Amino acid sequence: MQLSDEKYNSFINKVKKSFGLDLSKVEKRAVLKNLKQGSNDLKFQTAEECVNDFLNTDWTSQKANQFVSAFTINETYFFRHKENFENLEKEILPQLVQKGNLNIWSAAASSGEEAYSLAILLNEKYPYVKSKIYATDIDPEVIAKAKKGEYTTWSFREDAIKYRAKYFAQVAENSYKLNCDIMAKVDFSLLNLNDKLYRNPNLKELDIIFCRNVLIYFSLEDARAIIKRLHKALKLGGYLFVSAPEGGFIPKGYFETIYTKNGFYYKKINKKAIEPKKVIEEVRLNKTIPVLKKKKEIVQKIDLYDKAMKLFDKREYDNSLGIISKKVQKNKKDYILMTKLYANLGLLEKGLEFCEKIFHLDKLNIVGHSLYGNICYELGRLDDAKKSFETVVFLDYKNILANFKLGNIANEQNKKQQAIHHFKNTKNLLSKEPSDKEIKDSEGMTVAVLNKIINGFIN
Numbered sequence: 111m112q113l114s115d116e117k118y119n120s121f122i123n124k125v126k127k128s129f130g131l132d133l134s135k136v137e138k139r140a141v142l143k144n145l146k147q148g149s150n151d152l153k154f155q156t157a158e159e160c161v162n163d164f165l166n167t168d169w170t171s172q173k174a175n176q177f178v179s180a181f182t183i184n185e186t187y188f189f190r191h192k193e194n195f196e197n198l199e200k201e202i203l204p205q206l207v208q209k210g211n212l213n214i215w216s217a218a219a220s221s222g223e224e225a226y227s228l229a230i231l232l233n234e235k236y237p238y239v240k241s242k243i244y245a246t247d248i249d250p251e252v253i254a255k256a257k258k259g260e261y262t263t264w265s266f267r268e269d270a271i272k273y274r275a276k277y278f279a280q281v282a283e284n285s286y287k288l289n290c291d292i293m294a295k296v297d298f299s300l301l302n303l304n305d306k307l308y309r310n311p312n313l314k315e316l317d318i319i320f321c322r323n324v325l326i327y328f329s330l331e332d333a334r335a336i337i338k339r340l341h342k343a344l345k346l347g348g349y350l351f352v353s354a355p356e357g358g359f360i361p362k363g364y365f366e367t368i369y370t371k372n373g374f375y376y377k378k379i380n381k382k383a384i385e386p387k388k389v390i391e392e393v394r395l396n397k398t399i400p401v402l403k404k405k406k407e408i409v410q411k412i413d414l415y416d417k418a419m420k421l422f423d424k425r426e427y428d429n430s431l432g433i434i435s436k437k438v439q440k441n442k443k444d445y446i447l448m449t450k451l452y453a454n455l456g457l458l459e460k461g462l463e464f465c466e467k468i469f470h471l472d473k474l475n476i477v478g479h480s481l482y483g484n485i486c487y488e489l490g491r492l493d494d495a496k497k498s499f500e501t502v503v504f505l506d507y508k509n510i511l512a513n514f515k516l517g518n519i520a521n522e523q524n525k526k527q528q529a530i531h532h533f534k535n536t537k538n539l540l541s542k543e544p545s546d547k548e549i550k551d552s553e554g555m556t557v558a559v560l561n562k563i564i565n566g567f568i569n
């Protein structure tokens with residue numbers, strides 16, 4: 111098929127604008143193959159004719175949806191990435207079911223295997239708990255397939271086969287229909303995750319959202335905007351599951367990452383946990399403490415640091431900040447804690463301010479440079495983040511997280527060779543550690559989990 115570079119680029123741009131799909135990262139050959147499929151589906155004589163029509167006219171949403179389904183990969187199967195379902199079963203459901211009804215959303219559900227897996231799991235473990243599962247996708251073909259509830263053996267890869275005998279009836283050779291009680295638990299509808307507003311009235315106050323293996327199709331900016339909308343749709347304390355490589359899209363300050371032996375998931379936190387101004391006032395007031403009280407004061411300050419540290423470890427960041435900021439001392443330890451607290455509360459610029467104070471005392475402080483790098487990364491200042499992590503690696507070439515972050519940054523800057531170089535360095539360092547060891551300063555992430563994340567990137 112012949113398409114000039116100019117037309118190809120206009121096509122890619124309009125697809126991104128209309129559907130949010132970023133095809134610029136997909137191999138051109140693959141895009142052209144899907145384009146051929148899409149134009150056949152819409153009965154155009156040639157793909158070029160289809161592209162011209164797409165570029166020059168406004169398509170109805172039905173026509174656009176049919177077209178876009180040629181470009182989205184619908185790969186899915188029952189209990190895909192079973193570690194997510196294990197985390198749900200062992201860590202989340204036992205506490206959530208005590209609170210009553212459950213509302214769950216499988217966003218980008220494809221042909222329904224993910225949503226039905228959730229329904230089967232709930233039926234297995236908590237048959238008497240009232241639950242509703244909403245499942246959405248942009249592609250009308252997959253939604254129609256999901257509503258039919260018929261699957262081939264291919265959908266039962268991994269160990270989901272054990273549920274086939276219990277919940278499915280064979281209706282033809284290699285065709286299995288799901289029982290209607292499970293089907294009734296899931297409500298399917300069309301939804302474009304890239305819409306600025308999700309109009310489906312059920313998608314609010316949700317307990318759990320699964321949004322896996324779809325964010326990878328979006329630009330970083332669009333993926334983050336989607337995650338913010340998912341954050342809004344969840345209850346405070348609700349849970350979000352994305353696939354391992356998609357974890358990099360989660361903006362700071364919206365979710366707490368919960369690491370487990372089996373990977374990780376996200377818990378919604380309140381974005382506006384603390385007012386920055388009040389804290390600064392308290393720090394200033396501190397300067398007026400009379401000199402005579404100094405000795406007692408120092409003991410008190412140590413106690414307060416320990417107290418604040420304990421609260422930090424329990425992830426009670428706002429309480430911890432309330433304590434440490436009253437008695438903050440001009441030392442690296444206090445400044446590091448202040449930086450971490452501000453960063454965890456999403457007050458990134460304030461975090462940078464305290465980082466500068468660390469450098470004032472010690473220009474080559476490794477923890478300070480790591481924190482500075484992380485905060486710049488969250489602010490999208492990738493070049494500054496890169497410089498900080500390079501300093502960390504210069505000071506400590508075995509620093510696993512700094513090598514990994516350099517890989518992440520290169521990847522986001524589309525410097526694939528550099529990214530692979532850094533990821534390989536990280537893997538090399540990881541290979542020297544036991545797989546269940548927790549990585550320093552990673553909030554509990556194990557060597558095995560990071561290895562898995564990197565494999566996701568490399569593949």
Ligand SMILES: C[S@@+](CC[C@H](N)C(=O)[O-])C[C@H]1O[C@@H](n2cnc3c(N)ncnc32)[C@H](O)[C@@H]1O
Binds near residue numbers: 186217304322324327
């Ligand atoms: C690989 S499947 C993921 C299925 C399932 N979540 C899983 O992990 O097994 C990706 C799905 O995302 C859907 N998708 C792509 N772009 C979308 C968008 N803008 N809004 C909603 N769904 C979208 C595709 O139609 C496809 O069914």
